[in-house]
Amino acid sequence: MLSDIATLVKKDMIEFRSNKQIWFPVIILPLVISIGLPLTVAFIPSTFSVSGIVPDIPARLLSNLPQELQEVIGTLDKGEQLAFLFISYYFAPTFLVIPLAIPAVLCADSFAGEKERKTIEAILAAPLSDSEILVGKMILPLVSSLASSYIAFSIYSYLVNVLVFHHFVFPTNTWILIMLFLVPALTLFSVGTMIIVSARSKGFKEAQQVGGMIVLPIFVLLITQLLGIISMTSQTLFGTAVVLYAIDAFLIKFGSKAYSRDHLISKV
Amino acid sequence: MIETTQLSRHFGSKVAVDNVTLRVESGKILGLLGPNGAGKTTMLRLLATLIKPSSGTAYVDGLSVTKEAERVRSIVGVVSENQALYENLTVYQNLDFSGKMYHVPSPTRTERIRDLLELFELWDQRSNKVGTLSKGLKQRLVISRALVHDPKVLLLDEPTANLDPQASLKTRKLLLDQARQDSKTVIISTHNLREAEKLCDEIAVMNCGKILAKGEAFDLVRLVENGEAIELKVRNISSAQMMGLENALHPNSFSIKGDVVTVSLGNYDSEAPKVIRRIVELGIEIIEARRSSPELEEIILRIIEETEYA
Numbered sequence: 001m002l003s004d005i006a007t008l009v010k011k012d013m014i015e016f017r018s019n020k021q022i023w024f025p026v027i028i029l030p031l032v033i034s035i036g037l038p039l040t041v042a043f044i045p046s047t048f049s050v051s052g053i054v055p056d057i058p059a060r061l062l063s064n065l066p067q068e069l070q071e072v073i074g075t076l077d078k079g080e081q082l083a084f085l086f087i088s089y090y091f092a093p094t095f096l097v098i099p100l101a102i103p104a105v106l107c108a109d110s111f112a113g114e115k116e117r118k119t120i121e122a123i124l125a126a127p128l129s130d131s132e133i134l135v136g137k138m139i140l141p142l143v144s145s146l147a148s149s150y151i152a153f154s155i156y157s158y159l160v161n162v163l164v165f166h167h168f169v170f171p172t173n174t175w176i177l178i179m180l181f182l183v184p185a186l187t188l189f190s191v192g193t194m195i196i197v198s199a200r201s202k203g204f205k206e207a208q209q210v211g212g213m214i215v216l217p218i219f220v221l222l223i224t225q226l227l228g229i230i231s232m233t234s235q236t237l238f239g240t241a242v243v244l245y246a247i248d249a250f251l252i253k254f255g256s257k258a259y260s261r262d263h264l265i266s267k268v
Numbered sequence: 269m270i271e272t273t274q275l276s277r278h279f280g281s282k283v284a285v286d287n288v289t290l291r292v293e294s295g296k297i298l299g300l301l302g303p304n305g306a307g308k309t310t311m312l313r314l315l316a317t318l319i320k321p322s323s324g325t326a327y328v329d330g331l332s333v334t335k336e337a338e339r340v341r342s343i344v345g346v347v348s349e350n351q352a353l354y355e356n357l358t359v360y361q362n363l364d365f366s367g368k369m370y371h372v373p374s375p376t377r378t379e380r381i382r383d384l385l386e387l388f389e390l391w392d393q394r395s396n397k398v399g400t401l402s403k404g405l406k407q408r409l410v411i412s413r414a415l416v417h418d419p420k421v422l423l424l425d426e427p428t429a430n431l432d433p434q435a436s437l438k439t440r441k442l443l444l445d446q447a448r449q450d451s452k453t454v455i456i457s458t459h460n461l462r463e464a465e466k467l468c469d470e471i472a473v474m475n476c477g478k479i480l481a482k483g484e485a486f487d488l489v490r491l492v493e494n495g496e497a498i499e500l501k502v503r504n505i506s507s508a509q510m511m512g513l514e515n516a517l518h519p520n521s522f523s524i525k526g527d528v529v530t531v532s533l534g535n536y537d538s539e540a541p542k543v544i545r546r547i548v549e550l551g552i553e554i555i556e557a558r559r560s561s562p563e564l565e566e567i568i569l570r571i572i573e574e575t576e577y578a
Binding site: 003004007011014015018019117118119120121122123124125126127128129261262265266 | 279313316317318319320338339341342344346348350351352353354355356357361365366368369370371397413
């Protein structure tokens with residue numbers, strides 16, 4: 001069973017490597033977020049007050065922040081406070097786009113793309129169970145997404161500490177919680193959603209377009225956070241992750257039914 | 269061996285395969301013929317366990333397509349109407365992937381892939397991406413892929429489509445060898461009637477999900493009303509002899525084109541001598557007599573038409 005899954009993953013990897021349409025966004029997006037955001041803070045000091053003029057964080061804005069973040073900000077130099085606020089709080093939702101967007105692109109190709117190219121028929125004819133095919137097709141999007149997220153996070157942390165602050169301030173406990181619990185939950189959410197979307201869509205582009213909407217809640221999160229409507233505390237994040245895992249289990253169970261042999265072959 | 273009993277498959281209200289009872293012995297090749305939408309592809313997909321039957325049973329080499337689907341898939345080689353090749357993978361990678369999926373052990377797989385690539389003259393193309401190949405080469409690869417795990421049963425949907433005459437001939441020879449020497453059971457869905465005639469031990473005519481007729485090409489001729497004919501080359505028929513011919517034979521059963529009289533017969537063996545005797549009695553000189561069968565295409569069309577009419 002494991003060797004069959006490994007064969008499927010290996011085949012998907014070869015296809016993935018040779019398809020710029022897929023790997024380009026998968027590589028570019030984490031790079032933009034992990035390198036672009038810290039560089040923006042580092043090289044526009046007048047905006048983020050690393051040096052030069054040091055604006056205060058407005059008291060009302062500060063009061064909307066989670067208690068734990070307020071405490072960390074309190075320990076920093078005045079010149080670092082605003083930069084830290086952006087680096088560790090307001091940029092966080094942007095970072096969550098990675099575990100949502102990467103599986104969306106890879107799943108659209110792996111599930112809907114194979115159906116569109118009709119190559120899925122060769123896999124369906126092989127002596128594999130429906131669940132082996134499903135797991136085999138899920139692994140590459142899952143692993144790629146998690147790997148990209150963690151690599152991007154490592155680069156982001158390194159640049160923040162070395163380039164922006166010149167001492168260790170990042171990651172905070174909240175960020176560790178995000179990476180350990182929320183990112184895997186979001187990745188699974190994206191994969192589960194895309195299995196269902198791909199099973200119902202006619203091809204790669206349609207699946208990718210519909211799947212692209214999966215990142216919209218992140219922008220809602222970004223705006224509501226900026227407006228102080230919601231606060232990303234450790235408790236909120238942990239609770240969100242638990243709810244997401246429950247939704248993930250439902251999505252994957254529902255998706256596995258949609259991704260059955262009989263259903264797929266009738267669409268080829 | 270393949271055996272189905274009252275096998276049916278519905279898609280909503282549409283009946284794609286309707287109560288098909290069929291038996292194909294080991295080492296035999298059955299041709300499935302019929303118009304588009306007749307149910308040929310669905311029939312092959314049912315036997316390949318790609319779809320489940322709505323009712324009835326089907327056994328492939330003694331294995332149930334519903335209860336032992338994975339084992340059935342492991343002994344079946346499929347050529348689908350869609351080539352289903354990975355265009356971004358090389359020729360070799362496509363076969364290697366398929367071999368792994370069918371659990372062919374590594375040394376055997378390497379050897380088998382080499383043999384097939386050489387057999388189908390694809391060895392020089394092994395490192396090329398499939399996307400760069402012509403349709404004909406791709407089709408050769410599709411057939412190679414179906415054989416990579418040395419299956420006991422081959423289910424082939426239009427296997428020689430896209431092949432040039434030389435490659436078609438080679439493929440036909442290979443399929444015959446596979447069926448005869450390795451006792452593989454083969455079902456071929458094809459529109460190529462000449463191919464079916466040359467390749468298949470038996471032909472099953474399908475329409476509207478049903479098997480309308482099954483047998484050797486020769487047997488199918490007998491199923492059709494006035495399926496056979498005798499062609500007589502004669503010397504100068506006079507008007508009186510022509511009238512005599514019309515009285516002696518049913519007007520619709522014969523035709524005259526130049527110096528050839530063609531007489532349709534229900535049963536060649538019993539009726540041909542009588543027809544010849546009557547013509548000779550009319551004083552018509554017969555230069556040459558030849559048994560004539562309609563083309564397979566015509567037979568199939570007539571079987572379908574007769575069934576629809578009935």
